[in-house]
Amino acid sequence: MPTHEHPKRANRSKFIILGILARGPASGYDVVKATRTSTAYFWNENFGQIYPTLGKMAEEGLVQRCAQIDAARNKTNYEITNLGRECLHHWLAEPYQSAVERNELLLKLFFANLAGPENALKLLQQAKADALAYQSVLSAIRENLRQRHPEKRDRLYYEATIDIGLRVAKVQTQWCDDTICEIRETLLAQSSGQ
Amino acid sequence: MPTHEHPKRANRSKFIILGILARGPASGYDVVKATRTSTAYFWNENFGQIYPTLGKMAEEGLVQRCAQIDAARNKTNYEITNLGRECLHHWLAEPYQSAVERNELLLKLFFANLAGPENALKLLQQAKADALAYQSVLSAIRENLRQRHPEKRDRLYYEATIDIGLRVAKVQTQWCDDTICEIRETLLAQSSGQ
DNA sequence: TTTGGCATGTAATCCGTTACATGATTAG
DNA sequence: CTAATCATGTAACGGATTACATGCCAAA
Numbered sequence: 001m002p003t004h005e006h007p008k009r010a011n012r013s014k015f016i017i018l019g020i021l022a023r024g025p026a027s028g029y030d031v032v033k034a035t036r037t038s039t040a041y042f043w044n045e046n047f048g049q050i051y052p053t054l055g056k057m058a059e060e061g062l063v064q065r066c067a068q069i070d071a072a073r074n075k076t077n078y079e080i081t082n083l084g085r086e087c088l089h090h091w092l093a094e095p096y097q098s099a100v101e102r103n104e105l106l107l108k109l110f111f112a113n114l115a116g117p118e119n120a121l122k123l124l125q126q127a128k129a130d131a132l133a134y135q136s137v138l139s140a141i142r143e144n145l146r147q148r149h150p151e152k153r154d155r156l157y158y159e160a161t162i163d164i165g166l167r168v169a170k171v172q173t174q175w176c177d178d179t180i181c182e183i184r185e186t187l188l189a190q191s192s193g194q
Numbered sequence: 195m196p197t198h199e200h201p202k203r204a205n206r207s208k209f210i211i212l213g214i215l216a217r218g219p220a221s222g223y224d225v226v227k228a229t230r231t232s233t234a235y236f237w238n239e240n241f242g243q244i245y246p247t248l249g250k251m252a253e254e255g256l257v258q259r260c261a262q263i264d265a266a267r268n269k270t271n272y273e274i275t276n277l278g279r280e281c282l283h284h285w286l287a288e289p290y291q292s293a294v295e296r297n298e299l300l301l302k303l304f305f306a307n308l309a310g311p312e313n314a315l316k317l318l319q320q321a322k323a324d325a326l327a328y329q330s331v332l333s334a335i336r337e338n339l340r341q342r343h344p345e346k347r348d349r350l351y352y353e354a355t356i357d358i359g360l361r362v363a364k365v366q367t368q369w370c371d372d373t374i375c376e377i378r379e380t381l382l383a384q385s386s387g388q
Numbered sequence: 389t390t391t392g393g394c395a396t397g398t399a400a401t402c403c404g405t406t407a408c409a410t411g412a413t414t415a416g
Numbered sequence: 417c418t419a420a421t422c423a424t425g426t427a428a429c430g431g432a433t434t435a436c437a438t439g440c441c442a443a444a
Contacts (some may be wrong), residue, residue: 002320012296012433019305029395039304042297049432050399074395074440082311092309093366096302099297102206103236106358108290110233112351115286120351126289127197156380157306157314164300164369179354205403223423243404245425268423338409391444399436406428413422 013045013053017087019061021080025066028054028076036160037144041137041165054078062087117187121180128176134169138162207239207247212256212282215274219260222248231338232352235331235359248272256281288361311381315374322370328363332356 016039020031029048035045057063062084066077080088105127112120142162150154202244210233214225221358222244229239251257260271299321306314336356343349 008320010248012298012301013431015305016301019301019308022305022308028397033394038303039253041294042300043304044296046433047396048398048434055397073343076287076396088305089309091252092302092305093313096298096317097351098324099296100235100238102238102293104206104290105209105292106236107206107213107233108286109208109351110237111216111286112354113283113348115283119287123290147239152380156376157303160369160373161300161304161378163373166364167369168362171365172358175354175358175361181353181359182350186346194407207404221423222425227422240405241424242406242426251427290439389444392442394441395439397437399433401432402434403430403432405430408427410427411423413420415420416418 011053011056014050014057014062015088015091016045017050017053017057018080018084018091021063021078022085024061025077025079027078027132039161040139040141041134042161054142057084117183120183124180124183128173128180131169131172131176135166135173138165138169205250208251208256209282209285210239211244211247211251212274212278212285215257215272216237216279216282219271219273221272232335233355234335235328236355251278262282311377314377317378318370318374322335322367322374325363325366325370329360329367332359345376 005088016035017031020026020034026034029046031050031054032045032047035043058065058078060083061081063078064081066079105123108123109120112123142159144160145162146155149158210229211225214220214228220228222241225248226239226241226244229237248257252259252272254277255275257272258275260273285380302317303314306317336353339352339356340349343352
């Protein structure tokens with residue numbers, strides 16, 4: 001069975017590993033660290049997932065262990081194989097799969113009438129603070145990416161992923177403000193008027 | 195000696211069940227159907243998850259089976275208990291947990307330079323079509339909610355969840371257009387000039 | 389000296405999805 | 417008659433998270 005065929009349950013960690021290794025050899029530790037400083041806002045990986053996945057990918061021939069560069073540090077570096085490149089390119093050419101993301105904020109807000117307006121306001125204030133903090137995080141990631149990838153061809157795509165994040169964060173901030181206002185006007189005004 | 199005392203892994207299906215049952219008795223089938231017509235864009239449930247969860251919740255005393263209303267249909271209705279209401283209110287009063295949602299579109303775009311600008315354009319065109327389709331779906335859900343919940347106090351929160359969805363969809367549409375333009379101008383122009 | 393980061397893994401486990409299995413009822 | 421929807425579950429399975437376990441190195 002070809003490795004690019006996605007079964008009912010795709011291990012999507014494979015592709016971010018392939019993508020990172022396509023830039024050059026790296027260890028499992030490097031892969032996880034890379035996600036934290038570049039894709040953190042739309043894709044995270046953890047060690048418990050990456051190390052076993054790297055092992056499986058080596059068995060499948062998508063990656064292979066390469067010579068230790070840093071002998072002092074006990075690093076296990078991997079490099080992408082031709083089969084791995086093929087697999088990555090095939091995946092990139094496929095349409096993306098969009099999944100419904102569970103949003104706990106919206107779920108709580110959906111049932112907010114059961115807990116009263118003050119509770120809803122608290123949620124929205126948290127959401128606004130989160131959205132603002134997000135903007136700082138994204139700006140920091142953008143700075144990091146700009147310094148590490150000065151070439152335009154690469155950077156355009158990186159910046160696009162940051163760009164949509166910033167736009168969404170701004171929309172969320174505005175939506176929080178608007179919804180807070182609406183709750184205050186229509187729900188709090190009525191109860192204080194009584 | 196117990197080593198793994200508290201695996202911190204919340205079954206979040208519990209809360210949407212409690213929230214729906216807080217409006218009145220319902221079956222597992224009803225709960226799943228309700229998600230499809232109201233929370234579909236930020237929270238989905240499937241049968242394989244709901245039925246076992248309802249059973250566990252009955253054991254915990256959060257819900258209880260109630261008299262069959264429709265004897266012809268083989269429906270098993272549940273109602274929320276006082277303990278269930280307590281649990282729901284407690285959860286609503288807690289801050290929400292925000293998780294990093296994996297976004298496959300952004301991951302593919304992040305590595306788009308490996309596959310060339312035409313591939314990226316294809317992804318963004320798909321993303322734009324999805325965002326536009328999303329707006330239709332959200333409008334339909336909004337209509338449905340308006341008809342079923344005419345009371346302002348309920349509706350304000352429902353509409354807020356739709357509102358943020360529509361705003362995000364619009365931002366995504368615009369971002370697709372802008373990014374498509376940028377790719378055409380900076381990448382396609384150069385390569386045709388060569 | 390002790391803290392923190394580097395570095396690699398395994399174990400436990402539970403959530404969430406898909407597929408399977410069954411049967412009744414309703415609409416066309 | 418037949419297809420779709422209603423309705424309830426179980427089985428299988430993999431993905432993803434968290435905790436556990438270990439040890440080295442550099443810097444305060």
